[in-house]
């Protein structure tokens with residue numbers, strides 16, 4: 001599937017029947033050859049928007065996987081870059097992939113629903129991982145990022161506009177989420193991955209409840225919908 005170096009259908013099935021953590025351990029060696037790794041166009045759009053708000057000192061990539069977000073943090077952060085993820089396999093792949101790229105990032109294995117940092121970072125980013133958190137888990141996730149940041153620190157991540165009900169993507173995402181709910185009703189351990197559980201209004205409210213002030217910026221690289229609203233936005237959540 002995907003490409004010659006990507007995972008086979010059999011490997012993807014084994015992943016989908018595992019827990020999130022073990023599933024990513026299995027996928028890790030081939031992850032960078034799947035569309036699940038955040039594409040560089042997204043990373044560069046976010047990096048460009050954040051450059052105007054920097055420089056920063058210490059950066060954190062939340063759910064770093066194989067280290068896609070390091071491409072954003074590296075040029076922006078003057079002192080250190082840290083990636084946190086609970087999959088040992090993904091962290092091993094990240095370590096191997098970024099060995100040659102200047103100062104070695106710090107890789108930390110932890111569940112980000114119980115973030116092990118306090119007041120050490122002035123920038124946190126996250127890419128492509130929020131589908132792995134149920135809405136009820138967002139308060140713990142956001143509280144942990146808030147605690148990890150210094151006063152004045154920034155939590156930034158891109159968020160896409162939901163596809164219109166008339167588009168094929170709308171039905172593809174709805175179908176995927178429905179299939180995942182059935183899978184999780186009949187199979188243990190659960191594999192939490194939903195496309196439609198991270199709506200901007202609810203996310204914004206949870207960020208505010210966690211103590212952030214929230215600003216949105218359009219990401220012009222992704223164009224606009226027919227109604228004029230941006231297809232991609234950057235959420236800038238600041239710890240006062």
Ligand SMILES: C[S@@+](CC[C@H](N)C(=O)[O-])C[C@H]1O[C@@H](n2cnc3c(N)ncnc32)[C@H](O)[C@@H]1O
Pocket residue numbers: 020021024036037038062063064065066067068069084085086087090110111112113126127128129132
């Ligand atoms: C789709 S990958 C995204 C990786 C990378 N950020 C990217 O954009 O390519 C999602 C990552 O989130 C991690 N993850 C999911 N739930 C997590 C949790 N509760 N704590 C830590 N990491 C988690 C997975 O291990 C996986 O590496």
